[in-house]
């Protein structure tokens with residue numbers, strides 16, 4: 671048997687990229703420099719790892735990271751947040767109207783409603799169950815214990831699952847300063 675030899679290569683690329691910057695608020699025009707890093711990996715069996723693919727991946731990741739840092743940077747002169755930042759906040763507010771609290775309340779109400787409905791269904795079932803040959807205790811205790819268990823379980827699940835699913839990504843925050851990896855040329859005349 672030939673053992674499978676897996677080779678792994680990881681490439682990290684760092685560079686400073688330039689972006690033309692123009693402030694929508696004070697109309698400052700300059701060049702932004704962004705220092706960014708990107709990581710690329712490649713894993714292969716038998717043949718030597720694909721260095722080219724890993725390098726390409728690292729460079730693409732580096733460009734994407736630099737672009738993202740640039741898109742969210744503040745104007746170095748007037749401190750205005752970028753249009754991208756404002757749009758991201760606007761999009762978040764549209765996707766999660768009222769923020770997280772409203773959704774939490776809505777889900778808790780629905781969860782409670784389902785629990786109450788299950789409890790009613792259980793009571794009705796108990797009332798309709800034939801009672802011949804059973805003592806009063808049998809009639810109450812058995813179904814009650816099993817009913818409560820099922821209700822709590824189903825009601826809890828009905829609340830928990832949508833609650834977990836509703837956890838929203840954090841609202842984009844307005845930075846108060848640019849990261850040290852972003853700097854600007856003096857204004858172009």
Ligand SMILES: [Zn+2]
Pocket residue numbers: 693694695696697698745746747748749750
């Ligand atoms: Zn500005």
